[in-house]
Amino acid sequence: MxxxxxxxxxxxxxxxxxxxxxxxxxxxxxxxxxxxxxxxxxxxxxxxxxxxxxxxxxxxxxxxxxxxxxxxxxxxxxxxxxxxxxxxxxxxxxxxxxxxxxxxxxxxxxxxxxxxxxxxxxxxxxxxxxxxxxxxxxxxxxFNGLNQASYFDLLKKVIIGQYEPHEVALMDLDAPNQKTAIDFFVTAKHLGIPVLALEEIKKEGKKLYYEKDGQKIQLKRIYNRLIFDEIGENTAIFEQSFDPREELDIEWITHPNWFxxxxxxxxxxxxxxxxxETHFLHTLKTIPSDLENYVLKPLFSFAGMGVIIDVTPNDVAQIKDPENWILQRKxxxxxxxxxxxxxxxxxxxxxxxxxxxxxxxxxxxxxxxxxxxxxxxxxxxxxxxxxxxxxxxxx
Structure with missing residues (x-):
């Protein structure tokens, strides 16, 4: 370039x-x-x-x-x-x-x-x-005149804020074995925060804790890397830890709803x-005649799952929940x-x-x-x- x-x-x-x-x-x-x-x-x-x-x-x-x-x-x-x-x-x-x-x-x-x-x-x-x-x-x-040092200062301000690093944890399902685990470990190295699997966090009342060297440490913030789509219907996993949908004494960085x-x-x-050009499928009065120039995407999926690239009228007709799909020009x-x-x-x-x-x-x-x-x-x-x-x- x-x-x-x-x-x-x-x-x-x-x-x-x-x-x-x-x-x-x-x-x-x-x-x-x-x-x-x-x-x-x-x-x-x-x-x-x-x-x-x-x-x-x-x-x-x-x-x-x-x-x-x-x-x-x-x-x-x-x-x-x-x-x-x-x-x-x-x-x-x-x-x-x-x-x-x-x-x-x-x-x-x-x-x-x-x-x-x-x-x-x-x-x-x-x-x-x-x-x-x-x-x-x-x-x-x-961008914006940042270098590595000032960038990590800003990242620390966003993720840790007013707390101590041990009071903030990066959290995901089976975090150390995720495909992006190297990002977790690089972040932990620079910010000093622990990387925790969901199942390592326990709840008492509305408070969340993890254990380190036999000590119970209360979490104040979670740097959230957990995508609910990966859990699907397997919500029993929350019974071993905590359910994010409950009222909890925790700050989310960033709050899961923004996903x-x-x-x-x-x-x-x-x-x-x-x-x-992008439309919710259920809002279209007529389907474009040149469907070959569009892609059909499910709203609630990630990493390209479920995307239909070569769209046909039959593909559109088979969609049972059009309010959960978008049609987007290729x-x-x-x-x-x-x-x-x-x-x-x-x-x-x-x-x-x-x-x-x-x-x-x-x-x-x-x-x-x-x-x-x-x-x-x-x-x-x-x-x-x-x-x-x-x-x-x-x-």
Whole structure:
């Protein structure tokens, strides 16, 4: 994308150096179960400006006084958690890199979440890319003048706040064995907070505790990485720990309801040149005649599960709950990232932190490379120059 960096990186790249990079990346951590790409993306200033502008338009909607009213039906009744906060603490917006009618690179919104992403791992990934491949030090994954130190200061303010690190825990189902566990451990290393599986947290009255070295420690905050979709109907798991849907003496960072409010459900409310035409399926009076130009997505799924790419009238007719689906105009990813043998498609996730009493701040990014029909891992098996990476920009 920034040609001088792309050409220099590709010219110096070797398979041996990539293996060294992977070894360094995993040193001191459990094995990384997802594929990390061979290269970062070098984001030019013009694209950076468009990504920032697209995010500002979305945030304007989220900050509207009626946003909660607009999105109230997004929260499944069985997963509504009490004591919701006034705003989320994390925002992540995923954009496919495309070309407009004039041939200019343009980001198009694919997905959005009011839920944390790999806020720790992306710093570690950047550092390892730079140290192994000798990437120019003036290239940075950070926005708004942040560097690694000031970024972690902000992350600490959002996640730990006024509490002591031992009073705040990163929590997920079977946390140490999640696919994103390396992000958990990098975060814990920098912030000093424990990483706890759901089942390690116990309830007494309305208070939550965990044990360490035989001592019972009360939790004041949970840095929540638990997605309720992963639990499904297996709610018996709460009997061994606690039920998040109960009234509890705990602060959520971020509150679980925001996972639903800021999601595919939000996209039909957005009108922007950076957002593909999107409709709730049940609101359409007539189904478009050119269904081949649309994708059908379930509202309540994650990681691309259930998405129908090549839509037919029969697919639409088979949907029994159209209020839980969106029909979205297809986005054509452009193979803009030059691998040694061909162009590769890319998606960039813009990652924001939103401290209490302040404005949301764009901080860092995540990127994914793809040669498959979709971006996800299962669509890119047996390919190289695909997988998770990071976008680097000139300071």
């Amino acid at each position: 920034i040609q001088k960096y792309r050409q220099a990186f590709n010219a110096a790249f070797t398979a041996e150096k990539y293996q060294q990079f992977l070894q360094e990346l995993g040193k001191g951590f459990p094995e990384i179960p997802f594929r990390v790409a061979e290269t970062p993306i070098f984001i030019p200033a013009a694209l950076q400006e468009k990504l920032i502008a697209a995010g500002e338009e979305i945030i304007a909607l989220i900050k509207q006084p009626n946003f909660k009213e607009l999105t109230q039906k997004s929260i499944p009744a069985e997963w509504n958690v009490p004591n919701e906060t006034g705003h989320p603490h994390f925002l992540t917006f995923d954009y496919g890199l495309c070309k407009d009618e004039n041939g200019a690179v343009v980001p198009m919104l694919i997905e959005m979440q009011g839920f944390p992403s790999l806020y720790g791992f992306q710093t570690h990934l950047t550092h390892t890319f730079k140290s192994v491949f000798g990437i120019d030090e003036q290239l940075s994954p950070y 639903y409010r800021i999601s595919k459900y939000t996209m039909p409310f957005l009108q922007s040149k950076f957002v593909p 986005v054509t990813y452009e193979p803009l990232i030059q691998a040694p043998d061909a162009g590769v498609k890319a998606e960039i996730r813009m990652m924001y932190l939103w401290p209490e009493g302040e404005e949301p701040q764009l901080c860092i990014n995540l990127a994914r490379l793809s040669r498959g029909k979709m971006i996800g891992v299962r669509y890119n098996k047996d390919f190289d120059w695909v997988g998770g990476t990071v976008g680097l920009m000139e300071k």
